[in-house]
Amino acid sequence: MQATIDRPTIADDAQRLIDTLERGGVAIMPGDVGYGLLAGTEDAARKSFNAKRRASNKRHAMVGNMDIHSEVHVVTPQARTIIDTLTLDYGIPLGIVAEFRRDHPLVKQLSDSLLSESTVNNTLAMLVNNGRFQEECARVSMERCVPMLGSSANLTGTGPRFRLDDIQPEIRAVADIEFDYGLRKFHLYRRSSTIIDFTTMQVVRIGALYDIITEVFATRFGIDLPEDPGFDTLPSGHLRKELA
Numbered sequence: 001m002q003a004t005i006d007r008p009t010i011a012d013d014a015q016r017l018i019d020t021l022e023r024g025g026v027a028i029m030p031g032d033v034g035y036g037l038l039a040g041t042e043d044a045a046r047k048s049f050n051a052k053r054r055a056s057n058k059r060h061a062m063v064g065n066m067d068i069h070s071e072v073h074v075v076t077p078q079a080r081t082i083i084d085t086l087t088l089d090y091g092i093p094l095g096i097v098a099e100f101r102r103d104h105p106l107v108k109q110l111s112d113s114l115l116s117e118s119t120v121n122n123t124l125a126m127l128v129n130n131g132r133f134q135e136e137c138a139r140v141s142m143e144r145c146v147p148m149l150g151s152s153a154n155l156t157g158t159g160p161r162f163r164l165d166d167i168q169p170e171i172r173a174v175a176d177i178e179f180d181y182g183l184r185k186f187h188l189y190r191r192s193s194t195i196i197d198f199t200t201m202q203v204v205r206i207g208a209l210y211d212i213i214t215e216v217f218a219t220r221f222g223i224d225l226p227e228d229p230g231f232d233t234l235p236s237g238h239l240r241k242e243l244a
Contacts, residue, residue, distance in 0.1 A: 023176075030180075031184065032208075033130055034186075035160070035162070036152060037051075037052065037150050041114075045149055059125065061149065065129070065138035068141070071101070079098065087129045096196065100123065109145060152192050190231055191210075191237045201223060206239065
């Protein structure tokens, strides 16, 4: 008799992840650009921050989807068109830095200190379009009004992790729940998501699919982005350091 092979239960796993964050826990979540370390409260964010050994100038990013981005971020019509083109038309995972609405229910869940630790010059970074698992987690996050904040599941400066087993023990030790979805889609880039500040049209971090992103900016919108100096020269991809 052939053994039954079950598909990953993304819907159930997403509920379990949000349950964990709502209780003040820390979660390791798989995304297309690598595994992330997530928190939803000030204490959990500090716990994950300390485990990663991050400097005090670093900032948390919000983990969301296009619906959360559309409600939370405030962008110009040009920025909206570019973001929609990259994410909806080309299917690219993207870190979006933009001004934000402080009165949005998800943002209002953040304490003053946690909000301060997640923003720069009245802008908030948000990762969107990072795969089916994150999409479902973001949907539940929005439905239940439980914010997701985080960064790569790694020690700061050591690069993203594309397999759960490659995450350092110090990071896995602080997680209350983790999900093993195997090797992540964009591992060949060896970097996490590309991050762009849409208030200035400046690149914060060169990351996955940057080659396609630069071509879209140039050919569709007439905007030249900085050339990637290459992984060996700039393995982190960071051109600005607050989200490193």
